[in-house]
Amino acid sequence: MAFRNHRFSRLELLIGKEGLSRYRNLHVMIVGAGGVGSFAAEAIARAAVGSVTLVDHDEVCVTNVNRQLHAFTDTVGKKKVQLLVERLQKINPLANYHAIAEHHHPDKNDFIFAEAERLAGKPVDAVIDCIDTLIPKVDLIVRCKQKNIPIWSSMGSASRLDPAQIKCADISETKVDKFAKQIRLKLREQGITEGVRVVYSTEEAIEPEQAVPGTEWHCICPTIEKEFGACQHKRVMLGTNSYIPPIFGMWLAGDLLKHYLEGIDLKNRDTFEKTPTYDEFKKVLNLGQPK
Numbered sequence: 435m436a437f438r439n440h441r442f443s444r445l446e447l448l449i450g451k452e453g454l455s456r457y458r459n460l461h462v463m464i465v466g467a468g469g470v471g472s473f474a475a476e477a478i479a480r481a482a483v484g485s486v487t488l489v490d491h492d493e494v495c496v497t498n499v500n501r502q503l504h505a506f507t508d509t510v511g512k513k514k515v516q517l518l519v520e521r522l523q524k525i526n527p528l529a530n531y532h533a534i535a536e537h538h539h540p541d542k543n544d545f546i547f548a549e550a551e552r553l554a555g556k557p558v559d560a561v562i563d564c565i566d567t568l569i570p571k572v573d574l575i576v577r578c579k580q581k582n583i584p585i586w587s588s589m590g591s592a593s594r595l596d597p598a599q600i601k602c603a604d605i606s607e608t609k610v611d612k613f614a615k616q617i618r619l620k621l622r623e624q625g626i627t628e629g630v631r632v633v634y635s636t637e638e639a640i641e642p643e644q645a646v647p648g649t650e651w652h653c654i655c656p657t658i659e660k661e662f663g664a665c666q667h668k669r670v671m672l673g674t675n676s677y678i679p680p681i682f683g684m685w686l687a688g689d690l691l692k693h694y695l696e697g698i699d700l701k702n703r704d705t706f707e708k709t710p711t712y713d714e715f716k717k718v719l720n721l722g723q724p725k
Contacts, residue, residue, distance in 0.1 A: 441528075460485065464561075465561065465562070466566065469680065479522040487553060488518050489536065490513075504517040513533070539570050540569065562690060572617055587630055589608060589611045589613055591633075592679075597678060599637040601635070602633050603631075603632065605628065605629075606618070631693075
């Protein structure tokens with residue numbers, strides 16, 4: 435076997451040419467680009483997935499710095515999805531990354547699906563749901579089920595500290611997580627009781643900070659005037675840390691990627707055939723002239 439180094443050669447060694455080809459032909463839509471979604475997007479990009487569409491209306495706030503991949507002092511006020519597209523293009527410039535700077539809501543019907551297909555030139559194959567509000571989240575899950583699009587959904591990642599209690603399972607198996615219970619009840623009204631892969635925690639959530647009646651949170655976001663998601667519209671403020679949301683995102687991506695390897699005999703995988711010359715390697719990666 436000739437060994438051929440390339441951007442994803444270590445991945446190809448693990449999953450073979452067929453596995454890598456499956457990833458390159460996927461179109462994954464990630465809805466929600468915060469602490470969970472940004473890390474899910476990074477994992478999907480570093481797995482050589484060929485088309486990725488990122489959906490989120492929000493801009494970076496300074497309070498995002500503790501947990502979101504694109505949040506830095508100099509990115510405050512910038513669109514999260516655009517920052518992620520720029521980051522992912524540096525990882526794999528041969529893939530197609532697209533940003534939809536909108537939030538999903540039932541009133542918008544199938545907009546994000548149609549727009550994702552238009553931008554990528556192909557339908558969405560799979561969805562990673564990182565929405566943190568109930569009604570839009572349930573609506574997205576229902577639409578995916580109706581369209582027979584596999585969906586991986588994040589339950590509540592805030593207000594928790596113990597990574598050992600994070601699980602990945604069918605939504606019917608969730609317990610302890612109150613947000614997951616709300617979602618299950620809403621889905622049951624639509625006739626859905628199973629068939630949604632989720633990441634959740636069995637840790638009891640730490641009680642959130644309650645807004646004092648007659649007051650509002652003092653929002654320091656650069657777009658305080660926005661109508662959706664601003665601090666002043668929240669009744670409670672959930673605490674988060676630097677590692678639980680990213681683990682949720684990584685696990686969502688990992689479970690999705692493992693799903694698309696089903697049927698491949700990894701013990702007898704086929705890998706490299708050709709070792710490129712330096713000139714070929716330089717051309718693909720746009721490297722400078724050797725010194």
